[in-house]
Each structure stands twice: as structure tokens, then as C-alpha cells.
Amino acid sequence: MPGINFEKVIFDNLAEGLLHDYRINQRKSLIRAERSVGHLKRFFEGESVPKITSPRISQYIETRLVEGAKNASINRELSALKRMLNLGAQQTPPIVDRVPHIPMLKENNIRKGFFEHEEFVALRNNLPDYLRGFVTFAYKVGWRFSEITNLTWNNVDRPQGIVRLETGETKNDEARTVFLDDELKIIFDQQWQDRKKHMAFSPFVFPNRKGTGQIKDIRGAWFKACKDGAIGRKLFHDFRRTAVRNMVRSGTPERVAMMVSGHKTRAVFDRYNIVNDADLKAAAQRQQKYLEKFAGTVSGTVADFKQKKESAGDS
Numbered sequence: 001m002p003g004i005n006f007e008k009v010i011f012d013n014l015a016e017g018l019l020h021d022y023r024i025n026q027r028k029s030l031i032r033a034e035r036s037v038g039h040l041k042r043f044f045e046g047e048s049v050p051k052i053t054s055p056r057i058s059q060y061i062e063t064r065l066v067e068g069a070k071n072a073s074i075n076r077e078l079s080a081l082k083r084m085l086n087l088g089a090q091q092t093p094p095i096v097d098r099v100p101h102i103p104m105l106k107e108n109n110i111r112k113g114f115f116e117h118e119e120f121v122a123l124r125n126n127l128p129d130y131l132r133g134f135v136t137f138a139y140k141v142g143w144r145f146s147e148i149t150n151l152t153w154n155n156v157d158r159p160q161g162i163v164r165l166e167t168g169e170t171k172n173d174e175a176r177t178v179f180l181d182d183e184l185k186i187i188f189d190q191q192w193q194d195r196k197k198h199m200a201f202s203p204f205v206f207p208n209r210k211g212t213g214q215i216k217d218i219r220g221a222w223f224k225a226c227k228d229g230a231i232g233r234k235l236f237h238d239f240r241r242t243a244v245r246n247m248v249r250s251g252t253p254e255r256v257a258m259m260v261s262g263h264k265t266r267a268v269f270d271r272y273n274i275v276n277d278a279d280l281k282a283a284a285q286r287q288q289k290y291l292e293k294f295a296g297t298v299s300g301t302v303a304d305f306k307q308k309k310e311s312a313g314d315s
Helices: 011-024 030-044 054-066 071-090 117-125 129-141 145-149 182-197 219-228 238-249 254-261 266-272 277-294 302-314
Strands: 162-165 176-179
Touching (some): 011 030, 054 071, 117 129, 129 145, 129 238, 176 254, 238 254
16 A cells, blocks of 8 residues: 655645544534634645644744734644644554644733622623623623523523533533522523513523524623723623632632532632632731730730730830
């Protein structure tokens, strides 16, 4: 059997192989992969695969940096490139003879955005009615945008106040169950009653403005509400971070909070359990209160210093 002429294999062949792999395996990040391939294609389209070397990849990185792309975005594109090269090398017979070293960029992508409660209220009050229950659910449980927009009444047990996503309906492919609090029970009951206003009942718990289809894009209403509520530019994903922080602050065990929000790894969860100045101030105050228990027995407490100061003033 004649061997493969590696010089005749071009980037486009590998790109299509990658997207085919995503499609047949029903990967949820297909859209992101298509976006990464689009950026890579502008640089490598028609290029012979053996010419895709480490120096050539470094040129791609430099080009994307000049274009203003963030390190995290470039790394996703490089990961797509590495994946398509590996897929080519794993074929029988292989169509890639070697996978070059692909340097990854350092990322500082720990996001710090979250909602204080008054900011959330301001946002909600300035959103259209059909989005208010939608954002309240997001604020409290921290689910991803697509997980909430895809939520149907088949996932809801209203009498028990339970919402459940089955395996395959979540990003990490793990089933998830949440119990609704009193406010969310009222919201879900209202959403159910609102279905009667429309001729065709929507299967979605939070339908679009017309009440008949799925919510697709809320950016226009979202950014207008941010502006009208004078809360600055917020992201929907800030709800995810906020829900985690609020659950932990309220005393919910971290393991349980991870089960509610759907965080699979500890490292990612830690990134969202954000500490701000108020947290640091509260920590200092808790320590002070703790140490004051030892006033008179351990030097250096607030009570000791006050006593010394008063004594010095009397002398």
C-alpha cells in the first residue's frame, strides 16, 4: 500500500476533520470550535500541514495579539489546532507525520464580576417583564445561560418545587437537581399560569417575549437595563459567580453549592468564590471579636490597648 504524501495534506483537511469529530460526538462546544477554526483558517488556509511548525505557530500568536485577541481566546484556538493535528496523527494511516510543539500563553482570566444584591434588584427592575423571573432564577442557582433557556416543563416538578436537569442536558454531562425557595416557587407558578395567555403553549419555562418560543439573545435588553439601573456593564455569567459566593456566605457547604451550580472541579469553583473588600473587612472584625474573648489573659487585644491608653491618660 503506498504511503501518504504528507505534503498534500492541507490545514483545511484537518479543520474539517476536527469539526466532524465535534459533530459526531455531539460536543456542546461546537460553536466555540467553529469560531476558533475561523480564526485559524484566516492564517493557515490552504497551507501544507508539514509547514505548520512551531515558528509558524508563533507567528500566528503574534498576529492575533496585534489584532487585540486576549490570551485566553488565543489559547482556545491553539488547543483547537493541537486537537486537529492529533486527530490527523491518530488516523489509520496517519495524515500527519508529527505534531509540533504548540506554546500556550499565560492567562490571567480570573473574572471578578459579580452582583451585589442592590445591583441585581436595579437590573431586574429595568428588564422587560418576561426576563425578570429568568434572571431571578439565574441569580439564585448560578446555572449557565443555555441551561436556563433550554429548561422545559418536563424538567420541573411544580408540586414538589424541584427542577432537574438530566445527564446530557448540562455542560459537564452530570444530572443536577435544585429545590426552589419560596420566591422561585411563586415565579414558576406564575410562569405556568402565563402559558394560558398564548394559543400555543410553550414547552419552555422561560419563553421569549412572545411567549411561544425559546429565549435566544437578551443582550439588547440586558445592556439597556444595566445602563438604566446605573450598575455599570455586567455580564450574565456574573450571576454564576454571585450565586456561588452567596451560597457559601449563607453557610451552604461548598460541596452542596457545587452540586447546585454544576461546578465539576474544585479549581473552577474556587475561582468563582470571590473575595472582595467587604469579605476582608468582615474577616478582620471576626478575628477581633474572637480575640476579645481573651482580654485580660492575652496581651495585645483591643481591651488591653484601651486599658493601657486610659491609664496613660490618667497619669
